[in-house]
Amino acid sequence: MDGVDLAALLFRTTLGGVMLAHGWNHLFGPGGVDGTARWFGSMGLRPPRVHALASGSIELASGAALLLGLLTTLSCAAVIGVMTVAFVTAHRRNGFFIFRPGQGWEYVAVLAVVTAALGALGPGEVSVDQLLGFADELDGALGLLVSAGLGLAGAAVLLAVAWRPDPPA
Secondary structure, three states, X not given: OOHHHHHHHHHHHHHHXXXXXHHHHHHHOOXXXXXXXHHXXXXXXXXXXXXXXHHHHHHHHHHHHHHHOOOHHHHHHHHHHHHHHHHHHHHHHHOOOOOOOOOOOHHHHHHHXXXXXXXXXXXXXXXXXXXXXXXXXXXXXXXXXXHHHHHHHHHHHXXXXXXXXXXXX
């Protein structure tokens, strides 16, 4: 295994584990779906329960797929989309640093950029995508463009359709 394949494996498994944990927490954590829905509603996502279920499910699915190296480019797009929505709705107005949950955008920015880098690297040699024979179809500039483009476009559509924040006081 060369350095690029090793880096792809490390990125994939780390991001996959983080997204699995994140999705699990949204759906089954202390507040469960209802708590996540209340939080999403407070940020202006409508209908909040639908977004809580969708976000948690997308995070679980993309996390599992990244761990396996399955549909890596699409999984990267999903993570970039979720992190972009989180940036816009929850974190951007709080500045860069995270001092407690719900603040700052450093975490979501790092996850999105590292995931975009994985889109450029491709899934690597140790992946289901490689076993299926399409690991090299979407890597390099095209992988970056597809993963970032789909993720940002999906986030933009979701925000345009479903984000209705309360006006500033």
